[in-house]
Amino acid sequence: MKLNRVHHVAIICSDYEKSKTFYMSILGLKMLREVYREERQSYKLDLEVSGLYQIELFSFPNPPERPSFPEAAGLRHLAFEVDNIEEWKEYLISNSIDVESVRIDPYTDKKFMFFSDPDGLPIELYEL
CATH class of the missing domain: 3.10.180.10 (2,3-Dihydroxybiphenyl 1,2-Dioxygenase, domain 1)
Structure with missing residues (x-):
C-alpha cells in the first residue's frame, strides 16, 4: 500500500473573481470546471497545473x-x-x-x- 501522488490542493479565497483572475490570468492555470453550489453559496473552480495536478479554488461567504x-x-x-x-x-x-x-x-x-x-x-x- 502506498500514496501515489498529490491529487489536489484546496484553497479558500475571500474574493472569488480576484483569485480566479490571479490563478488563471497571472499564473496561467487552465480551468477544468466551475460550479456554483447554491446550498453553500460557494463557487468551486477546478484548475489544471500542466496536466498533472489540480487546484480547487473555493469561495465561501465570510471565511475566517x-x-x-x-x-x-x-x-x-x-x-x-x-x-x-x-x-x-x-x-x-x-x-x-x-x-x-x-x-x-x-x-x-x-x-x-x-x-x-x-x-x-x-x-x-x-x-x-
Whole structure:
C-alpha cells in the first residue's frame, strides 16, 4: 500500500473573481470546471497545473482568516516548479505582483522565491 501522488490542493479565497483572475490570468492555470453550489453559496473552480495536478479554488461567504506566513504552523506554502525563475520574477513584477528576492537553496543550490496570492497565501517558485 502506498500514496501515489498529490491529487489536489484546496484553497479558500475571500474574493472569488480576484483569485480566479490571479490563478488563471497571472499564473496561467487552465480551468477544468466551475460550479456554483447554491446550498453553500460557494463557487468551486477546478484548475489544471500542466496536466498533472489540480487546484480547487473555493469561495465561501465570510471565511475566517488564518495565518498564512511561511513560518506559521500548518501548511507552509504552495510551491510550483519552473524552468526560469528570473523570467517569472520579471513577469510577476510586470503584473504588479510583489515578489521576494531570489534565493539559493543551500542544500540543492537551486533558485527559489516567494510571492503571495490575493489572500496572502505564500507561493513559492522553485527552479529545477
